[in-house]
Amino acid sequence: MKKVILIFGILSLLIFIKPVLGFSANSTNTTTSTTVSKTETSVDESFVSEAFDGIKHFYEFTGFANAQSGNLIMILVGIIFIYLGIKFDYEPLLLIPIGIGVIIGNIPFVPGNQTGIYETGSVLNYLYFGVVKGIYPPLIFLGIGAMTDFSSLIANPKLMLLGAAAQIGVFATFLGALYLGFNLPEAGAIGIIGGADGPTAIFLSSKLANGINVLADGTTVKNLIGPIAIAAYSYMALVPVIQPPVMKLLISKKERLIRMKPPRAVSQKEKMIFPIVALLLTTFISPSALPLLGMLFFGNLLKESGRTERLAETARTKLIDIITILLGVTVGASTQADIFITKDSMMIFGLGAISFVIATAGGLLFAKFMNLFLKGDDKINPLIGAAGVSAVPDSARVVHAEGLKADPHNYLLMHAMAPNVAGVIGSAIAAGIILSFLG
Amino acid sequence: MTHILLYTDTLSEGYIILITGLLIVFAGLLLLTVFFKYGLPIMLYIYKIITKGRDKKVKEISRKVNTDFTGEIAAAISVAIHLYLDEQHDDENAILTIKQARKLYSPWSSKIYGAYRNRL
Numbered sequence: 001m002k003k004v005i006l007i008f009g010i011l012s013l014l015i016f017i018k019p020v021l022g023f024s025a026n027s028t029n030t031t032t033s034t035t036v037s038k039t040e041t042s043v044d045e046s047f048v049s050e051a052f053d054g055i056k057h058f059y060e061f062t063g064f065a066n067a068q069s070g071n072l073i074m075i076l077v078g079i080i081f082i083y084l085g086i087k088f089d090y091e092p093l094l095l096i097p098i099g100i101g102v103i104i105g106n107i108p109f110v111p112g113n114q115t116g117i118y119e120t121g122s123v124l125n126y127l128y129f130g131v132v133k134g135i136y137p138p139l140i141f142l143g144i145g146a147m148t149d150f151s152s153l154i155a156n157p158k159l160m161l162l163g164a165a166a167q168i169g170v171f172a173t174f175l176g177a178l179y180l181g182f183n184l185p186e187a188g189a190i191g192i193i194g195g196a197d198g199p200t201a202i203f204l205s206s207k208l209a210n211g212i213n214v215l216a217d218g219t220t221v222k223n224l225i226g227p228i229a230i231a232a233y234s235y236m237a238l239v240p241v242i243q244p245p246v247m248k249l250l251i252s253k254k255e256r257l258i259r260m261k262p263p264r265a266v267s268q269k270e271k272m273i274f275p276i277v278a279l280l281l282t283t284f285i286s287p288s289a290l291p292l293l294g295m296l297f298f299g300n301l302l303k304e305s306g307r308t309e310r311l312a313e314t315a316r317t318k319l320i321d322i323i324t325i326l327l328g329v330t331v332g333a334s335t336q337a338d339i340f341i342t343k344d345s346m347m348i349f350g351l352g353a354i355s356f357v358i359a360t361a362g363g364l365l366f367a368k369f370m371n372l373f374l375k376g377d378d379k380i381n382p383l384i385g386a387a388g389v390s391a392v393p394d395s396a397r398v399v400h401a402e403g404l405k406a407d408p409h410n411y412l413l414m415h416a417m418a419p420n421v422a423g424v425i426g427s428a429i430a431a432g433i434i435l436s437f438l439g
Numbered sequence: 440m441t442h443i444l445l446y447t448d449t450l451s452e453g454y455i456i457l458i459t460g461l462l463i464v465f466a467g468l469l470l471l472t473v474f475f476k477y478g479l480p481i482m483l484y485i486y487k488i489i490t491k492g493r494d495k496k497v498k499e500i501s502r503k504v505n506t507d508f509t510g511e512i513a514a515a516i517s518v519a520i521h522l523y524l525d526e527q528h529d530d531e532n533a534i535l536t537i538k539q540a541r542k543l544y545s546p547w548s549s550k551i552y553g554a555y556r557n558r559l
């Protein structure tokens with residue numbers, strides 16, 4: 001400490017001595033010295049005012065000067081997202097990155113300095129590129145494929161139809177959006193919220209409602225990626241809240257008690273054949289979904305082949321984590337208030353909630369319908385129909401929890417996983433169909 | 440895209456997409472269902488013929504390789520293995536002693552750094 005004081009003392013002494021020495025050197029010419037002192041005073045004055053100007057200028061650049069009510073509302077929304085993620089454990093891996101992204105995207109700034117996510121050249125804009133061009137969703141699907149065990153689906157293939165039934169939510173929302181006055185591509189992108197699949201929703205909206213495409217009548221489609229992604233992800237996080245009332249409404253107590261026989265063991269060979277055959281069949285039907293389904297089944301083959309464990313491990317851990325981070329933050333940041341808070345966004349949120357309800361109801365009712373044709377042991381518990389909305393694995397967990405409430409020894413999780421993963425495939429196919437119709 | 444989309448046309452086109460879309464999704468997954476229900480056993484049967492050359496009727500080869508071996512049994516076995524592995528401990532010396540460490544001066548443990556640690 002003493003040394004520090006000593007060094008400071010010597011330095012300050014030197015600084016003080018220097019002008020003194022300089023002054024003494026110039027003292028022989030008095031006229032010049034006076035002019036020098038004059039300019040010094042003028043510099044002094046302008047320095048003060050300039051400093052004030054600088055501070056004022058700086059203030060104009062701060063968030064305090066540029067804040068608008070929209071920004072503050074969205075920041076509050078971001079904080080609520082983070083709170084929900086931490087406190088209630090609602091998909092924290094999504095809500096926390098999105099929440100912080102919402103805050104980042106709504107810090108008020110002066111446009112034109114390459115700060116905001118919508119300004120070309122800004123760092124956030126480069127990261128957002130992966131969302132706009134639909135790069136992140138297929139990579140997420142690769143990870144999901146490497147995580148997912150399709151064996152319960154292979155053991156009981158008829159449950160695949162439940163995944164298709166829940167896609168009625170997609171098409172019903174699509175129709176609802178058309179009635180509300182959205183044009184076809186926008187409605188298609190909004191409809192996919194009913195697929196309850198975040199990556200698929202982002203993929204489709206980045207292709208259809210990206211603010212770049214021009215319609216036949218000359219109007220440009222609106223950029224709805226932000227609202228659609230936020231709606232899809234927030235309702236996915238709210239699956240434990242949305243689904244149980246619908247289940248209670250549609251499924252009787254007696255039906256909830258149905259016990260399903262345990263799925264048979266599936267051989268490794270079947271598991272290996274599944275991704276290849278499913279890839280061929282689904283993408284031949286709906287080639288537009290190739291980026292999603294191709295990556296999904298590629299990831300699954302990495303997992304099941306037994307030879308590429310390293311690649312599967314990376315895909316399901318590090319890679320998907322990296323992409324989730326980038327996707328979450330940029331999707332959150334894309335909710336910049338001046339672009340996000342519009343009537344359209346509110347309508348999208350409304351439609352999203354309805355679409356989840358319709359999708360759940362579609363799955364449940366179709367499961368009841370299937371039960372009409374099934375006998376005895378083969379009967380399915382209609383609750384698992386609700387897992388047909390993808391939202392892996394949350395909706396399967398909700399089904400399991402509801403099943404346990406009716407009968408504490410009825411474990412539905414394995415059975416519910418089958419329509420759950422079928423829902424992922426179904427919503428990707430649906431996205432492909434909408435894309436091929438409207439893209 | 441040469442046709443002009445009018446508002447009324449939009450809705451009717453919406454209905455067309457709704458119906459065809461749903462049909463295609465169902466058809467797609469139905470195809471998968473049928474394949475895994477019937478196609479796969481045949482494929483496995485053919486594979487078996489190719490590799491082993493044994494003559495067997497399709498009926499005899501069931502997809503259900505072992506119906507007794509259900510998921511529940513697999514779960515029970517894996518729980519047993521898990522519990523067994525969980526119980527294993529490596530034998531550790533039960534005698535715990537605290538050795539007096541000889542203090543050597545090091546800048547890392549120096550008093551002056553320690554005193555300012557809270558401040559930094």
